[in-house]
């Protein structure tokens with residue numbers, strides 16, 4: 001199991017440095033942009049990563065994912081959307097910001113929303129969009145490579161631009177850990193779409209071990225909204241998104257967008 005064609009081991013303890021990753025990915029351009037050298041890709045992929053205070057994870061993610069995306073002949077851009085300090089984390093809202101900001105850069109038609117700590121362990125797991133919103137972290141080591149429940153839709157998910165617009169993005173109202181991914185699933189169903197998942201053997205992925213972050217405690221305060229997706233999705237999401245960009249920086253390996261997304265009312 002897990003040692004088939006295309007699989008490899010992710011070593012999260014290996015000490016790599018950003019300059020190292022830069023020199024190993026000489027084709028990656030300013031802002032974390034990559035393109036196939038000898039063909040034209042159909043999909044233009046923005047990878048959106050919600051972020052705060054996880055530099056070591058980001059380094060590992062870049063180390064594995066830049067070669068991975070290039071090997072898959074992706075036309076891609078990496079967006080690290082960083083929430084300013086001292087406010088409760090809001091993963092979903094950062095995803096919406098990433099979508100809105102990436103769209104200004106390039107004609108992206110596929111958006112992959114990925115946690116910073118999840119890395120696929122098989123390069124046949126195509127980081128591409130599909131006919132339906134796609135759940136890509138369906139075979140995680142943390143859950144013994146099984147789905148903990150059938151409707152789980154967290155970790156890494158892929159939407160075409162149309163699919164994401166159809167559900168008005170994520171809810172902006174989930175502060176602290178949990179629930180936003182289940183609400184997202186309910187939006188998809190409410191919009192009459194289905195989800196799809198790659199073969200679990202191919203989708204095997206690892207989540208780098210970590211403890212719960214400060215500022216991202218599960219309060220459960222928003223959990224009541226999970227089952228109200230159909231009712232609120234058209235009012236709460238991309239259409240109601242407000243934020244201030246504090247800093248917009250093109251690093252060599254990614255674009256950082258630091259934002260003030262406010263606090264829970």
Ligand code: UDH
Pocket residue numbers: 049050051052053054089091114115116117118177207210211212213214215216
């Ligand atoms: N994130 C950050 N900084 C934070 C909080 C979250 O960057 O302070 C981002 C990051 O991309 C992360 C994602 O949000 O991968 C999701 O948060 P998470 O990794 O905390 O979510 P997960 O489902 O939560 O992994 C499990 C936390 C409890 C771990 C307990 C240890 N056994």
Ligand code: MN
Pocket residue numbers: 115117207210
């Ligand atoms: Mn995690």
